[in-house]
Amino acid sequence: MKKILLKSIKRYWFAIFLQIIFIGLNIYFLTYPPKIIGNIIDLLYDLETNQNAIIMQVWYLLGSCMILLGIRMPWRWLAGYIPRSIERDLKDKLFEQFMRIKMASLQNIKNGELMSYFVKDITEIRKFIYRLMSHGTRFVFTIMIATFTMMSGVNIYLTLVTLCPIILTIFLIIKIKEYVESSFRKSQKYFTDLSEYVQESTDAIRTTKAYTGEMNQLKEFIRKNRRLREANNAVDVHSTLLSTCLNICFGLCYGISLLYGSKLVLEGVITTGDFVAFNGYIGLFVGPVSWIPGVISYYKRAKISYQRLDNVFELEKEKILPKVPAKEDDFQGNIEIRDLSFNYPENLEMVLSHINIKINKGETLGIIGTIGSGKTTLMNLLLRLYPVPDEKIKIDGKDINEIPLLTLRNHICYITQDNFLFSTSLKENIKLFKDGFEDEEVKESTKNAMVYDDIEKMQNGIDTIIGERGVDLSGGQKQRVVISRAFLNKSKVVIFDDTFSALDNKTEQMVLNNVKELVKDKTCIIISNRISDIKDANQIIVLDGGNIIESGTHETLLNKQGKYYNFYKEQTAKSQMALN
Numbered sequence: 001m002k003k004i005l006l007k008s009i010k011r012y013w014f015a016i017f018l019q020i021i022f023i024g025l026n027i028y029f030l031t032y033p034p035k036i037i038g039n040i041i042d043l044l045y046d047l048e049t050n051q052n053a054i055i056m057q058v059w060y061l062l063g064s065c066m067i068l069l070g071i072r073m074p075w076r077w078l079a080g081y082i083p084r085s086i087e088r089d090l091k092d093k094l095f096e097q098f099m100r101i102k103m104a105s106l107q108n109i110k111n112g113e114l115m116s117y118f119v120k121d122i123t124e125i126r127k128f129i130y131r132l133m134s135h136g137t138r139f140v141f142t143i144m145i146a147t148f149t150m151m152s153g154v155n156i157y158l159t160l161v162t163l164c165p166i167i168l169t170i171f172l173i174i175k176i177k178e179y180v181e182s183s184f185r186k187s188q189k190y191f192t193d194l195s196e197y198v199q200e201s202t203d204a205i206r207t208t209k210a211y212t213g214e215m216n217q218l219k220e221f222i223r224k225n226r227r228l229r230e231a232n233n234a235v236d237v238h239s240t241l242l243s244t245c246l247n248i249c250f251g252l253c254y255g256i257s258l259l260y261g262s263k264l265v266l267e268g269v270i271t272t273g274d275f276v277a278f279n280g281y282i283g284l285f286v287g288p289v290s291w292i293p294g295v296i297s298y299y300k301r302a303k304i305s306y307q308r309l310d311n312v313f314e315l316e317k318e319k320i321l322p323k324v325p326a327k328e329d330d331f332q333g334n335i336e337i338r339d340l341s342f343n344y345p346e347n348l349e350m351v352l353s354h355i356n357i358k359i360n361k362g363e364t365l366g367i368i369g370t371i372g373s374g375k376t377t378l379m380n381l382l383l384r385l386y387p388v389p390d391e392k393i394k395i396d397g398k399d400i401n402e403i404p405l406l407t408l409r410n411h412i413c414y415i416t417q418d419n420f421l422f423s424t425s426l427k428e429n430i431k432l433f434k435d436g437f438e439d440e441e442v443k444e445s446t447k448n449a450m451v452y453d454d455i456e457k458m459q460n461g462i463d464t465i466i467g468e469r470g471v472d473l474s475g476g477q478k479q480r481v482v483i484s485r486a487f488l489n490k491s492k493v494v495i496f497d498d499t500f501s502a503l504d505n506k507t508e509q510m511v512l513n514n515v516k517e518l519v520k521d522k523t524c525i526i527i528s529n530r531i532s533d534i535k536d537a538n539q540i541i542v543l544d545g546g547n548i549i550e551s552g553t554h555e556t557l558l559n560k561q562g563k564y565y566n567f568y569k570e571q572t573a574k575s576q577m578a579l580n
C-alpha cells in the first residue's frame with residue numbers, strides 16, 4: 001500500500017509542487033490587504049498631503065486582490081485534481097489486487113466489506129489528501145508568513161501574547177480528537193455492517209419473499225441503521241465540541257489584541273494603522289486553525305482506512321503470469337491424481353481423502369456423489385484455485401504446481417455449478433473474457449447447447465443484455481447459456497459441474513450427444529447426480545464424504561450393487577413413477 005501510494009504521489013509530483021508554490025504565494029499576498037488598509041488609515045490623518053499616496057495604496061489593494069484571484073484559480077483546480085488522481089490510481093490497484101488474491105484469502109472477505117473498501121476507505125484517503133494538501137499546507141504557511149509579518153510589521157510582544165490562546169487550543173483540540181477517533185471507528189464499523197446487510201438482503205430478496213421474511217429483515221435493518229445513526233451522532237457531538245473550543249479561542253485572541261493593542265496605540269508604540277492591520281492578520285489564522293481538527297480527524301479516519309486497505313494489499317496474490325512461454329502443444333490433458341487429501345484453509349476437517357484418479361486424453365470421467373462430498377472442491381484443485389500439495393496432481397506427467405497458472409486455466413474450460421452470468425450481453429457471457437470469436441461461432445455454440453431458439457426469440461438475439469429491462473433467464477436457460485461456453489472454448493479439458501440438472505430429459509439427451517461429439521479428443525469430467533449424464537463415461541467414481549467409495553464403468557458399478565446401484569435404482573424408480 002505504501003509503495004502504491006508513494007508511486008502515485010511521485011507520478012503527480014509536479015502538480016503537488018505547483019500547488020505548494022501557489023499556496024505559499026496565496027498566503028503571502030493575503031497579508032497585503034490588511035497591511036495596505038493599515039497604511040491607508042495612517043495616511044488619513046493628513047488627507048490633503050497624502051491624497052496621491054492614498055490613491056496609490058488603493059491601486060495596490062486592487063492589484064493584490066487581482067493577483068490573489070489569479071493564484072487561487074489554478075490552486076483550487078489542483079486541489080481537486082491531485083487527490084482525485086491518487087484516488088483513481090488506488091481504485092485501479094485495489095481492483096487489480098482483488099482479481100489476483102488467492103481464493104483462500106478472498107473467501108474471508110464479504111461482499112459488503114469489499115464495497116466499503118472501494119466506497120468508503122479509498123474516499124477517506126482522498127479526503128485526507130485533499131485536507132492535507134490544501135488545509136495542512138495553508139496552516140503551515142500561515143503560521144510562518146502571517147506570524148513573521150505580525151512580529152516584524154507590528155509588534156513582537158503583541159503577536160506572542162495574542163497568539164497564546166491558539167497554541168493552547170491546538171493542544172486541547174488534539175486531546176478531544178481522541179474521542180472523535182474512537183466514535184468514528186465505531187461509526188465506520190456499523191457502516192460496513194449495514195452495507196454488508198443491504199448487500200446480502202438484496203442478493204437474497206427472492207428467498208426472503210418466498211419465506212415471507214420481509215418484516216424480519218426490515219426490523220434487523222432498522223436496528224442496524226439506528227445503531228449507525230447513534231454512532232454518527234456521537235461523532236457530531238465531539239466535532240461540535242471542537243468548533244466551540246475554536247470559537248472561544250478566537251474570541252480570546254481578539255479580546256487580548258483589543259486590550260493590549262489599544263494600550264500600545266495610546267502609548268505610541270504602534271500606530272492606529274498597525275493596530276487595524278494586526279486585527280486583519282488575526283483573521284488570517286481563523287481559517288487555517290479551524291481546519292486543524294478537520295485535518296487531524298481526516299488523518300485518523302484515513303489511518304484506519306489505510307490499515308484496512310493495507311491488510312488487503314498484503315494478502316497473497318496468485319502468480320498469474322506464465323514463468324515460461326506457454327506452448328499450446330505441450331498441454332495434452334492427461335490427468336493423474338495420486339493420494340490427494342485436502343482441507344480448506346482455516347478448516348481442519350478433511351474435504352478430500354486419499355483420492356486416486358487417472359484420466360487420459362480423450363476419455364470422460366463421471367463423478368457422482370452425495371451433497372458436499374467434495375466434487376466441486378476436486379475441480380477447484382484442478383484449476384489450482386486453492387493450494388494443491390506438491391506431486392499430488394499431475395498433468396501430462398508434470399506436477400500441476402509447475403504449470404503456469406495462465407497455461408493451466410486457459411486449457412481447462414470449467415462450467416461451474418453456480419451458472420453465474422454477468423450483466424452484459426449474452427454474447428459476452430458466452431465468450432467470457434476470450435476474444436477472437438465470430439458471432440457465427442457463438443451462435444453455433446448456442447445451437448449445440450440447445451439454447452439457440454430461446455435466444456433467437458429475444459429482441460436482440462445474442463446481443464441481449466442480461467438483467468436489463470426485465471430480461472432475465474430461467475434456470476434452464478441460464479444453464480444452457482453457460483454450457484455454450486464449452487462448445488466455443490478450444491480448451492483441452494472440459495468440466496461440467498452439475499450443469500445439466502435444470503434441463504428436461506429430452507434437451508439433456510440432445511446436449512449430451514453434442515457434448516460427446518465435442519469431447520472426442522478432449523479430456524472431459526462430468527459431475528452429475530443423474531446417472532443418465534455419466535453412464536457412458538469411460539470411468540465413473542462415486543464420492544462420499546471426500547472418499548472414493550466406488551469406481552468403474554457403468555456396468556461394473558451396477559454389478560457391484562453398491563451405492564451407485566442404489567442411485568440407479570432410485571432414479572429408475574422415480575422415472576417409472578413419472579411415466580405412470
Ligand SMILES: Nc1ncnc2c1ncn2[C@@H]1O[C@H](COP(=O)(O)OP(=O)(O)OP(=O)(O)O)[C@@H](O)[C@H]1O
Nearest residue numbers: 107344347351370371372373374375376377378417
Ligand atoms: N470455500 C470453502 N471453504 C471452506 N469449506 C468449504 C468451501 N467450499 C466448500 N467447503 C466444504 O467442503 C465440503 C465439500 O464441498 P463441495 O462444494 O466440494 O461439495 P460438492 O460435492 O460439490 O457438493 P454439491 O453436490 O452440493 O455441489 C463441504 O462440506 C463444504 O462445506
Ligand SMILES: [Mg+2]
Nearest residue numbers: 375376377417
Ligand atoms: Mg458442487
